[in-house]
Amino acid sequence: MSMIGASTANLNLTAGMPPPRIARTRRATFFSFVGLGTIVGVWLMYVYLSEHGMRWSEWGLLAVFVPLYYQLNVGFWTALFGVWLMNRPKPDPLDLWRTLKPEDMEEDITASTAIIMPVFNEDVTRVFEGLRAIYLSLEQTGQSKNYDFFILSDSNQTSQWIEEETAWLELCRQLNAFGRIFYRKRRKPINRKSGNVSDFCRRWGKRYRYMLVLDADSLMSGGLLTSMVRIMEKNPGIGILQTFPKQIGAETLLGRVMQFSQALYGPPFMAGLDYWQCGEANFWGHNAIIRLEPFIKNCALPALPGKEPFGGHILSHDFVEAALMRKAGYAVRLLNTNRGSYEEGPPTLVDMLKRDRRWCQGNMQHFWLLFAKGWHPMSRLNFLHGILSYASSLLWFFFLIFSTFLAATRLPHNNPQSILAEQILLGVTIMLIFLPKVTILLDEVITGRLFKPLKRRLMTFVSSMADTVVFTLMAPVLMIFHSQFVVYTVLGKGVRWVTQRRKIDGGVDWAEVFFTFWPVTVISVVWGVIGWFVSHSFFIWISPILGALFLAIPVALLVSGGSSGFRFGLFTTPEETDPPTVLATMNENLLEIKGRIHLPPELEKHHGLLQVCLDPYVNGLHVSLLRRRKNIHVSRAYLDQLASRLIHEGPQCLNPQEIKAMIHDTETVTDLHYRLWSARDHELAPFWATAIRQYNLAASSPFTHTLAQRGTLAA
Structure with a gap:
């Protein structure tokens, strides 16, 4: 620099x-x-x-x-x-x-x-x-x-x-x-x-x-x-x-x-x-x-x-x-x-x-x-x-x-x-x-x-x-x-x-629009009724505003x-x-x-986790970028337990905080890669079996193929 x-x-x-x-x-x-x-x-x-x-x-x-x-x-x-x-x-x-x-x-x-x-x-x-x-x-x-x-x-x-x-x-x-x-x-x-x-x-x-x-x-x-x-x-x-x-x-x-x-x-x-x-x-x-x-x-x-x-x-x-x-x-x-x-x-x-x-x-x-x-x-x-x-x-x-x-x-x-x-x-x-x-x-x-x-x-x-x-x-x-x-x-x-x-x-998302704007429509109706009984001329004067409020849902959908x-x-x-x-x-x-081709839907949600666990190139990159320091907040036994659950049950059994705790630890990340590739088929969760089959379909370098599937970068 x-x-x-x-x-x-x-x-x-x-x-x-x-x-x-x-x-x-x-x-x-x-x-x-x-x-x-x-x-x-x-x-x-x-x-x-x-x-x-x-x-x-x-x-x-x-x-x-x-x-x-x-x-x-x-x-x-x-x-x-x-x-x-x-x-x-x-x-x-x-x-x-x-x-x-x-x-x-x-x-x-x-x-x-x-x-x-x-x-x-x-x-x-x-x-x-x-x-x-x-x-x-x-x-x-x-x-x-x-x-x-x-x-x-x-x-x-x-x-x-x-x-x-x-x-x-x-x-x-x-x-x-x-x-x-x-x-x-x-x-x-x-x-x-x-x-x-x-x-x-x-x-x-x-x-x-x-x-x-x-x-x-x-x-x-x-x-x-x-x-x-x-x-x-x-x-x-x-x-x-x-x-x-x-x-x-x-x-x-x-x-x-x-x-x-x-x-x-x-x-x-x-x-x-x-x-x-x-x-x-x-x-x-x-x-x-x-x-x-x-x-x-x-x-x-x-x-x-x-x-x-x-x-x-x-x-x-x-x-x-x-x-x-x-x-x-x-x-x-x-x-x-x-x-x-x-x-x-x-x-x-x-x-x-x-x-x-x-x-x-x-x-x-x-x-x-x-x-x-x-x-x-x-x-x-x-x-x-x-x-x-x-x-x-x-x-x-x-x-x-x-x-x-x-x-x-x-x-x-x-x-x-x-x-x-x-x-x-x-x-x-x-x-x-x-x-x-x-x-x-x-x-x-x-x-x-x-x-x-x-x-x-x-x-x-x-x-x-x-x-x-x-x-x-x-x-x-x-x-x-x-x-x-x-x-x-x-x-x-x-x-x-x-x-x-x-x-x-x-x-x-029609439901999101409806639940966001229906109170505005109700306000327009109530306000319009009050305005009509107050004064017809006042109702006409305020009608452009009330009309826009009444149309909030269709306008939100349109725009x-x-x-x-x-x-x-x-x-x-x-x-x-x-x-x-x-x-x-x-x-x-x-x-x-x-x-470009994307990953199957069942793998798409956890694509980053899939990369770091299966691809040796990505695994090594991630470990090299982590600062090696003792995690005083998480015990080794706890991390090993999370890793076993991840392998045998799949990532859906863990919450984001638990996955994040594992990915922040260099030893766990390295160990996950070794254990997944050395495990037998019956020891793996269906998620990992599907992921490994998809990974092995790559005709080129696994790292490049993974990127191409996901569409992370233009070649």
């Missing part, structure tokens, strides 16, 4: 930090518009509510209206400033790409960079084929010699663990990348992903100047990887440089709608964020490069006081790490990238809600950090916006509850001033919701940033109208669930760390299915029509693997 080059101590740490004058001017301009829009909206709402005097219910509705309207204005002006920044005659003076001169792109990179990928029970094929594509893309730049790759595993399923080991070794063999690609499996996944990264920093962080963090579903091009290091070298004041990862690989309707929306609306919003966040942007946890020396020194995460969910380990650690980096005097910047940085998203609405449940708890934890000492004001604002991203759903729910109560108890409007205020407020609100989308869409139709052919631009317009329908139907459903998540967090109900599903196999609109040309992205090389490479290998 290459060592850190020259220290950054003597470099100009202001490089990469936006000049204070420009930052103050931009923020004053942006928040003046936001503040003015919020004040006007609140005043109009007050005029409307105060016609017959202000009761507690009116004050309550006005109180929840203020943060909602503020958040609406922030989104509105962020999008408009982003579109303006993309179309301004002169380039943005704060654009980091301008710091690179043509001759800089020709110089060799000497800074050492670690590319780390934490994984937790992920699809081994996808992880290592993505890593292969990144490695090959980096090799094509001719600048790969100072980059090392680390797969940091916290997988707690035996099969995943063994498959990761064999896939790592085979990938290194195929790419001749021994000493360049490393694999590490933690015995105990302390503090989840952030603990995994912290462990890497403690062990190997001092050997590298930069750390580039990837998720298991991340994909980045070699050209962008080298450019990010060059930008960091030219701007030593930057501590974290965050790219905009575009969503790829979607197969369901929900995935393709999210993928399309991110491609169309994401760049303007990214430009708008960069406009007013300047050097105090957020870190999103992946597809970003970090300056390791200040990160190790300043960004260690303490446990929050108290118990989960508000206390304990910080879930949304990336926001906090960005704030700590800024507190240490380093900038956190967004890098405007339209190509080269990618990720995958949840395929179904249920999977999206599971992810949001975890994110909600993490963001709500930041409530205590709002009042901690030493933060930059913009870091506090980022914490507040993160909290509002979920708390606003509960506020919206309260707004509708107050509105229902007022409709039942409030006197009719007769004052022309109140009626006028209501009409103006409604018009302004509609403008704030839809004008950014219309502006971005017109910008695409005129400029063709995504697609040059006119036909594609017109289909983009149609797709934008269609995604508006989808999001309109999903928004009230998300409101109910996000409100529930916030309440659960406040009441002290924590969340488990589970593997995120990125693909659906076997179609939509989670395979009818993605692809054959009609809807929701198309540039990565589908003109895939970059790194994406095309990965997709070609995954397609090749998809058609």
Whole structure:
């Protein structure tokens, strides 16, 4: 591994930090518009509510209206400033790409960079084929010699663990990348992903100047990887440089709608964020490069006081790490990238809600950090916006509850001033919701940033109208669930760390959808009956929301299915029509693997255990990677008893913890291999008899054949 080059101590740490004058001017301009829009909206709402005097219910509705309207204005002006920044005659003076001169792109990179990928029970094929594509893309730049790759595993399923080991070794063999690609499996996944990264920093962080963090579903091009290091070298004041990862690989309707929306609306919003966040942007946890020396020194995460969910380990650690980096005097910047940085998203609405449940708890934890000492004001604002991203759903729910109560108890409007205020407020609100989308869409139709052919631009317009329908139907459903998540967090109900599903196999789980969304349907019916008896006009006003709630089950089934609109040309992205090389490479290998023979179903579940017990190559690999130390928690007699049960009764007689105890012990793993191959047929469980017959059918090397059957890697 290459060592850190020259220290950054003597470099100009202001490089990469936006000049204070420009930052103050931009923020004053942006928040003046936001503040003015919020004040006007609140005043109009007050005029409307105060016609017959202000009761507690009116004050309550006005109180929840203020943060909602503020958040609406922030989104509105962020999008408009982003579109303006993309179309301004002169380039943005704060654009980091301008710091690179043509001759800089020709110089060799000497800074050492670690590319780390934490994984937790992920699809081994996808992880290592993505890593292969990144490695090959980096090799094509001719600048790969100072980059090392680390797969940091916290997988707690035996099969995943063994498959990761064999896939790592085979990938290194195929790419001749021994000493360049490393694999590490933690015995105990302390503090989840952030603990995994912290462990890497403690062990190997001092050997590298930069750390580039990837998720298991991340994909980045070699050209962008080298450019990010060059930008960091030219701007030593930057501590974290965050790219905009575009969503790829979607197969369901929900995935393709999210993928399309991110491609169309994401760049303007990214430009708008960069406009007013300047050097105090957020870190999103992946597809970003970090300056390791200040990160190790300043960004260690303490446990929050108290118990989960508000206390304990910080879930949304990336926001906090960005704030700590800024507190240490380093900038956190967004890098405007339209190509080269990618990720995958949840395929179904249920999977999206599971992810949001975890994110909600993490963001709500930041409530205590709002009042901690030493933060930059913009870091506090980022914490507040993160909290509002979920708390606003509960506020919206309260707004509708107050509105229902007022409709039942409030006197009719007769004052022309109140009626006028209501009409103006409604018009302004509609403008704030839809004008950014219309502006971005017109910008695409005129400029063709995504697609040059006119036909594609017109289909983009149609797709934008269609995604508006989808999001309109999903928004009230998300409101109910996000409100529930916030309440659960406040009441002290924590969340488990589970593997995120990125693909659906076997179609939509109808039972899961029904049992997840039937309470939402019941809420819509009860609320609709109440609204009808309260006021017919109020029922008509709230009917779009109630209708979306009533249709929650069929909408969830629709967006989670395979009818993605692809054959009609809807929701198309540039990565589908003109895939970059790194994406095309990965997709070609995954397609090749998809058609390979898999193991029989009775062996598939325990494939990793089968490999480590039967294949001498895998057995030796696993033993060599285990740290040889005495297991003080498990006796030798107990392990021998488990091994005998495994051989004579099969793995189905043992629970995951018992299997894991055996696989962690080097003597037991070695002994299992010998005993299985030396046992007579009548001494073996039917599982092992079938497995050995399947193993002996291999015409080539057993190790290679096993991999080919499972489809772990492309040859």
